Amino acid sequence: MKFLNFLIILSAAIALTFTSCKKDDDHDDTDHLHEGNVTIDFDHVWGATEEAFSLNKELTHPMLNEKMTFNIFKYYVSNVRLKAKDGSWYAMPESYFIVDADPSGSNLVTIPNVPGGEYTDVEMTFGMDSTRNTSGAQSGVLDPAKGMFWSWNSGYIMLKAEGTAPTAANGTFTFHLGGFKGENKVQTTKSYNFGTTALVVDGDREAEIHMVANPARLWHGAEKLSVKSVNTMPNALAKSMSSNYYDAVRFDHIHN
Amino acid sequence: MIRHKIRFLLFFLLIWGTSCQKDQDKSDFGLAYPDYFPEPYYKFGKNTLTKEGFELGRALFFDPILSIDSTISCASCHSQGHAFADHNTRMSFGIDGKMGDRNSPAMFNLAWQPIFMWDGGINHIEVMPFAPITNDVEMGETLENVIEKLKKHPKYVQRFQSVFGEKPIESQQLFYALTQYMTMLVSDDSKYDQYRQGKVSFTKDEEDGLQIFKAKCASCHTEPLFTDFSLRNNGLEILGDDFGFGRITLHEEDNYKFKVPSLRNIALTYPYMHDGRFRTLEQVLDHYSQGIVSHPNLDKNLISNGKLGIPMSDVEKQKIITFLQTLTDYTFISNPIFSE
Numbered sequence: 001m002k003f004l005n006f007l008i009i010l011s012a013a014i015a016l017t018f019t020s021c022k023k024d025d026d027h028d029d030t031d032h033l034h035e036g037n038v039t040i041d042f043d044h045v046w047g048a049t050e051e052a053f054s055l056n057k058e059l060t061h062p063m064l065n066e067k068m069t070f071n072i073f074k075y076y077v078s079n080v081r082l083k084a085k086d087g088s089w090y091a092m093p094e095s096y097f098i099v100d101a102d103p104s105g106s107n108l109v110t111i112p113n114v115p116g117g118e119y120t121d122v123e124m125t126f127g128m129d130s131t132r133n134t135s136g137a138q139s140g141v142l143d144p145a146k147g148m149f150w151s152w153n154s155g156y157i158m159l160k161a162e163g164t165a166p167t168a169a170n171g172t173f174t175f176h177l178g179g180f181k182g183e184n185k186v187q188t189t190k191s192y193n194f195g196t197t198a199l200v201v202d203g204d205r206e207a208e209i210h211m212v213a214n215p216a217r218l219w220h221g222a223e224k225l226s227v228k229s230v231n232t233m234p235n236a237l238a239k240s241m242s243s244n245y246y247d248a249v250r251f252d253h254i255h256n
Numbered sequence: 257m258i259r260h261k262i263r264f265l266l267f268f269l270l271i272w273g274t275s276c277q278k279d280q281d282k283s284d285f286g287l288a289y290p291d292y293f294p295e296p297y298y299k300f301g302k303n304t305l306t307k308e309g310f311e312l313g314r315a316l317f318f319d320p321i322l323s324i325d326s327t328i329s330c331a332s333c334h335s336q337g338h339a340f341a342d343h344n345t346r347m348s349f350g351i352d353g354k355m356g357d358r359n360s361p362a363m364f365n366l367a368w369q370p371i372f373m374w375d376g377g378i379n380h381i382e383v384m385p386f387a388p389i390t391n392d393v394e395m396g397e398t399l400e401n402v403i404e405k406l407k408k409h410p411k412y413v414q415r416f417q418s419v420f421g422e423k424p425i426e427s428q429q430l431f432y433a434l435t436q437y438m439t440m441l442v443s444d445d446s447k448y449d450q451y452r453q454g455k456v457s458f459t460k461d462e463e464d465g466l467q468i469f470k471a472k473c474a475s476c477h478t479e480p481l482f483t484d485f486s487l488r489n490n491g492l493e494i495l496g497d498d499f500g501f502g503r504i505t506l507h508e509e510d511n512y513k514f515k516v517p518s519l520r521n522i523a524l525t526y527p528y529m530h531d532g533r534f535r536t537l538e539q540v541l542d543h544y545s546q547g548i549v550s551h552p553n554l555d556k557n558l559i560s561n562g563k564l565g566i567p568m569s570d571v572e573k574q575k576i577i578t579f580l581q582t583l584t585d586y587t588f589i590s591n592p593i594f595s596e
Contacts (some may be wrong), residue, residue, distance in 0.1 A: 136382030137431035144386055145399040145427045151387040153504050154379040182505075235506055 033116030034203035038082065040109040040122065041208055042099050043252065044073070047216040055101050055163075061216055064224045068165040068173065073101040073215055075159035075245075076148065078128045079189070080111055083121035085198060090114055096128065096141045098148065101215075114207075118198040122209055126246040127158035127187030133180040153233060155180050158187060159242055161218060168229035175218065177242045179234025186234070186242040192251035199254045208255035217248040285310070287367060290444050292452060292480050296367035298381055298439055303432040305439075309419045313437025315412075316430065318596040321405055322385075323395035325351055330388065330434075331596070333360040337589050339521035340364060340441065346532030354393035357498065359532035361517060362525045364443035364588060368481055374514045374530040376487045377504040381438060382431045399427050406430065441594060443520050445587035452480070458582065465579025468572050473519075475557050482519040482583065488555040489513045491548035491564065492529060500530065509553045520583045537580060541573040 044053035047062040058069045077099055081091040097109045109124075132142060133155045148157045159177040179186045192211070201207050218241045222228065231237050285307040287296060303309075316322065320329040333348040334340040340363035342348045348360045358374050372378035378387060388394040389402060406412045406425050413425065420429045448466075450456040458466065469477075478484045487501045489512045502511035514530045528534040534543065548554070548564040560567060568576070588594075 134379050136380040137428040137435075139426050139428040143399075143427050144383065145403060147400075149383070149386070151378075151383075151390045152373070153377040154383055184506075233506075 033118075033201060035113050035116050036201045036203050036205060036207060038111045038114045038119075038199065038201060038207045038209065040077075040080070040111070040124075041210050042107045042109070042249075043210060043212050044101055044107065045212055045214050047214070050212070050214070053101065053215055059216075061219055061225075063216075064219055066165055066167045066225050068163055068225065070101070070161060070163040070215070072160050072162040074098050074105060074148070075126065076128050076156060077109055077124050077126060078132075078187075079123075079125045080109060081123045082111070082114060082119045082199070083123070083191075084115075085118045085120055089123075090119075096132070098141055098146065114201045116202050118200055119194070120198055121191055121193050122199075122251075123189065123191040125187055125189045126249070127178070127242070128156050128180070129187065130180040130185075132156070150176075150178065150233070155234065159218075159245065161215065165225045165229065167224065167226040169226075170229070173225050173229040174232060175230075175241065176232040177238040179238055184234040184236065184239050186239050188243065188246045190246065190249065194251065194254050197254060197256070200256045206255055210252040210254065211249055212252045213245070213249045215245065217245045218242075220244045220248075287439060287442065289442055290449060290453065290480075293365075293444065294368065294481075296439070297370050298367045298435075300439075303382070303435060305436050306419065308415070309433055309436040310440050312415050312419050313433035313435065314594070314596070315415070316434055317437050321409070322389050322397060322402055323351055324397040324401070327351055328395050330385070333388075333394075334363050336591075336594055337524075338362070339443065339524045339585070339589055341525040344526055346527050348394075350391070350394040351396045354396075356391075356393050357496075358530050359527060362521055363438060364441045364520065364585075365481055365518065366441060367439040368485075370485055371487075371515065375500045375504050376513075376515050377501075382428075382435050384438075385431060385434045386427075402430065403427055441588075443585040443588040446520065446585040447582040449480075449585070451582065459578075461575050461578045462582055465575035465577070466582075468568075469576050469579050472566050472568060472572075473576065476516045476555070477519045483516045486516050487513040488516060488557075489551050489553045490544075491551060491554050491558050492533070492543070493547075493549045495531065495533065498531065511553065512551060513553070519580060521585055521588070523581050523584050524589065537577045538573065541568060541576060544568070545573070 045051065046053040046059050053059070055070050055073060058067055060067050075098070077097045078095055079091070080095045081089045083089050092111045095111070098105060099107055099109065101107060132138060137144070144151070148160060149155070150157060155178055157176045157178045159175075161173070161175045163173055164171055165173050177186060199207055199209065221244055222237065222241055228237070231241070286305060289296075317330045320326045320332070322329060328350055333342045335343055338344065342360035346359060348356045350356060361374065366381055369381065372381065372384045373387065378384050386399065389397050390399060403425055406416070416425045416429055419433065447456060451458050476484055476486065476488060487510070492512065494512065499511045501513035502508065504510070522537065526535055528537070528540050534540045544558070544566045545568045546565055548558050550564060558565060
C-alpha cells in the first residue's frame with residue numbers, strides 16, 4: 001500500500017517535471033470548447049472573372065493582354081493571430097508558412113492547438129517580420145534551401161512568381177519580390193473580420209477560414225511583360241507589385 | 257521497500273536531470289582573444305561552439321563537395337598561408353575556370369564582423385557561405401543539392417549527428433558548423449599584438465609608422481581590428497560597373513562604397529581593393545595621397561583643407577608600410593588547428 005502511494009507521488013512528480021520544461025502557453029479557457037486546429041485555405045483565382053488559377057495553365061492577363069503560364073507561384077505568410085470574441089488574441093508561436101500553388105507544397109496554413117472558443121478575426125503578415133531576415137541560418141520552412149532567400153543581399157524572397165510568356169524578352173518571366181527595410185519594405189500585416197458568424201474552435205470540429213487571392217493583381221500598375229519580365233531584388237517595383245497583390249487578398253467565408 | 261524507494265528516486269532524479277538541461281560543453285573549447293579586443297559581434301546563441309562542431313566546419317571548409325562538380329572548396333580561394341585570401345590573384349577562379357569579379361577577401365576575426373562581402377550585402381555570418389556555394393562563377397551548386405550529397409555521405413551523417421544530434425541534416429547545421437570554424441579564425445598574434453602585450457618592442461620606424469598611421473589612417477582602419485566595418489567611397493577611379501553598396505540599396509549615395517577591410521595581415525593579401533587593382537602597398541598609399549578621384553559621395557576623411565587625398569610624404573608612406581608589416585600574424589597562418 002505504502003509502495004502504491006509512493007508510486008502515485010512519483011508519477012505526479014515526473015508529470016510535474018515534464019510540464020515544468022514546457023513554455024507557459026496556457027490560455028484562459030473558461031468555457032467548454034476544446035482545443036483544435038484552424039486551417040486557412042488560400043484559394044487562388046485569376047483576374048476580374050476569377051477563373052481558377054493553377055500552375056502550368058495558360059492564362060491571359062486582363063490588363064496587360066498578354067499570355068502567361070506560371071510554373072512557380074508561392075509566398076510567405078507569417079505571424080498568424082486569431083482574435084477571440086472577448087477581444088483577446090491567440091498568436092501562434094513560430095508561425096511561418098509558404099503558401100504554394102504547386103501541389104507538392106500547400107495552399108493551406110494550419111494553426112495547431114488553438115484554444116477552444118469563438119473567434120471573430122484573423123490577422124497575418126504577408127512576407128515576414130524583419131527579425132527573421134537578420135537572424136542568420138534558419139530551419140524548417142525558413143531554410144534558405146527552400147529557394148526563398150537571397151544569397152547576395154540577405155533577406156527572404158517573400159513572393160516568387162515565375163513562368164513563361166511569349167511576349168517576354170526570353171520567353172520567361174521571373175519576379176522575386178522581397179525587402180524588409182526602409183522604403184522597400186514589402187511585408188504587410190492584414191486583419192480580416194469574419195462578419196456575423198464566428199469561427200468556432202472545438203476539438204475535431206472543422207474550423208476553416210477561406211481566403212481568395214488573385215495573382216493577376218501583381219501586374220496592376222506594373223508594365224507589360226514585353227517591357228519588364230524580370231525583377232529579383234528589393235526595390236520600388238517589388239514593393240508596388242507585392243502591395244497590389246496583398247491588398248487584394250480577401251476573406252471569403254468560414255467553414256464551421 | 258526502502259531500497260525500492262531509493263531506486264525509484266534515483267530513476268526520478270535521472271529523468272529530471274536530463275529532461276531540462278542541455279548538454280554542457282564537453283570542454284573549455286571556445287573563442288579566445290586579447291583583452292584589448294572588443295566583445296565579439298557574433299553571439300553563438302543556438303549554435304553551441306564545440307570542438308567537434310569546429311572540426312566539422314573545418315572539414316566542410318576544405319571539402320569541394322560544396323561545389324557542383326566537386327572541384328572548388330572554400331579553401332580554393334581562401335588560403336591559410338595568405339590569411340585566407342586567395343593566392344595573390346586579382347580575381348578568383350570558380351567552377352569550369354569561371355572568373356569572379358571581385359578580389360577574394362581575407363578571413364579572420366570574423367566573429368567581430370557585422371556585415372560581409374565587399375558590398376556589405378550579407379547581414380549575418382551564418383548565411384555568408386550561402387553566397388559562394390550558390391554563385392554561378394564560384395561553386396555553382398544549390399543548397400538543396402549540397403544537403404542531399406551530405407546526407408548520402410556516411411562520414412558526414414555520423415559527424416553531423418554527433419554535433420547536432422540525431423536529426424536529418426539541414427542547411428542550418430551546415431551553416432552553423434562553417435560558422436564555428438570561421439569565427440575561430442582569430443588573428444591576434446602579430447608583432448603589433450606582441451607589442452601591445454608588452455612582449456616585444458617596436459623599432460624606431462615601426463613606432464613612427466604607428467603614430468603616422470594613427471594620424472592618417474585610423475579613422476577608418478580603427479585599432480585593434482584595423483577596420484570600423486563601415487562602407488565608404490574611397491575615391492577610386494571608376495572601372496567597370498560595380499556599384500558596391502549601391503547595388504544593394506539602389507541609392508545613388510551608396511554607389512562605389514565598399515567595406516573597409518581590416519589591415520591585419522595586409523602584407524600577405526595583395527593585390528588590394530575590391531577589384532585587386534593595386535599590387536603593392538606603395539600603390540595603395542599613392543592612391544590615398546595623390547590618386548583620389550572626386551565622387552559626390554567621396555568619404556570626407558579623404559578631403560583635407562579642400563584638397564583631395566591624405567597628405568603623406570614618401571618617408572611617411574615608407575614608415576606606414578613598415579608598421580603595416582607588423583600586422584602579419586605568422587602564428588595564425590601556420591596554426592595547424594586551422595589546417596585541413
